[in-house]
Amino acid sequence: MSETSQRALGDTDSPIEDELEEAFERIVGEGAQRLHRDWREVFATGFFGGTEVAVGVLAYLSVLHATGNQLLAGLAFSIGFLALLLGRSELFTEGFLVPVTTVAAKRASIGQLFKLWGGTLAANLAGGWVIMWLIVTAFPKLREQTVESATHFVTAPLNAESVSLAVLGGMVITLMTRMQHGTDSMPAKIAAAVAGAFLLAGLQMFHSILDSLLIFGALLSGGTPFGYLDWLAWFGYTVVGNIIGGLGLVTLLRLVRSKDRLQEERSHAEQS
Numbered sequence: 001m002s003e004t005s006q007r008a009l010g011d012t013d014s015p016i017e018d019e020l021e022e023a024f025e026r027i028v029g030e031g032a033q034r035l036h037r038d039w040r041e042v043f044a045t046g047f048f049g050g051t052e053v054a055v056g057v058l059a060y061l062s063v064l065h066a067t068g069n070q071l072l073a074g075l076a077f078s079i080g081f082l083a084l085l086l087g088r089s090e091l092f093t094e095g096f097l098v099p100v101t102t103v104a105a106k107r108a109s110i111g112q113l114f115k116l117w118g119g120t121l122a123a124n125l126a127g128g129w130v131i132m133w134l135i136v137t138a139f140p141k142l143r144e145q146t147v148e149s150a151t152h153f154v155t156a157p158l159n160a161e162s163v164s165l166a167v168l169g170g171m172v173i174t175l176m177t178r179m180q181h182g183t184d185s186m187p188a189k190i191a192a193a194v195a196g197a198f199l200l201a202g203l204q205m206f207h208s209i210l211d212s213l214l215i216f217g218a219l220l221s222g223g224t225p226f227g228y229l230d231w232l233a234w235f236g237y238t239v240v241g242n243i244i245g246g247l248g249l250v251t252l253l254r255l256v257r258s259k260d261r262l263q264e265e266r267s268h269a270e271q272s
Contacts, residue, residue, distance in 0.1 A: 056080015
């Protein structure tokens with residue numbers, strides 16, 4: 001290859017590398033801020049995250065009740081992800097790429113990661129439960145649709161299909177996070193949120209928070225063929241599947257892609 005061709009190739013690659021560098025810095029910077037929150041902040045941002053996803057669930061159920069179209073309902077659910085994006089609240093399944101990268105860069109500890117995950121998960125469920133109680137109380141016409149939608153998830157047998165749907169659910173939402181952190185463009189971030197919602201809710205992938213809120217709404221409506229223990233059994237393997245999909249299929253590959261930059265960050269952290 002001639003020197004001119006090599007320079008041309010270098011010029012082509014340089015902007016891409018610069019963008020990856022900027023995305024890495026954004027991820028680590030944001031992750032450090034999130035992981036150094038105290039318990040009050042973790043619970044507050046997590047609680048708001050649960051309430052905002054529940055608003056998306058309301059939109060999802062309303063469109064599904066009116067049209068019977070799962071894909072349109074999935075698009076309507078994007079209201080929840082847009083609220084998360086613009087409100088800068090915390091969703092458990094969005095805590096894979098950014099916080100894990102930050103811990104790998106030695107800008108935070110494993111203990112801080114588990115505090116963020118545990119506190120956010122509990123607060124998401126608590127906030128979502130409260131709003132789902134309000135939804136089924138305010139919109140009794142949606143109760144039947146809520147029970148029908150929830151039954152699809154909680155009564156699913158534990159088999160290769162359900163586990164795959166949980167793994168894909170974790171992968172999709174972590175991919176959504178990666179896309180949003182790969183750009184400074186707000187329209188692009190919004191497009192990623194809509195795309196993520198369409199895939200997750202429109203295709204009925206298994207998502208530990210979104211689907212739990214549907215199940216809570218059904219249980220609060222009454223007359224369900226399942227109870228909270230059934231939800232807990234479903235929730236257990238769905239969380240594990242989401243984590244595998246988010247960490248194994250997106251976060252790990254992103255860390256491998258940024259190996260050199262990660263090593264530089266770790267060396268800098270060790271010296272400081």
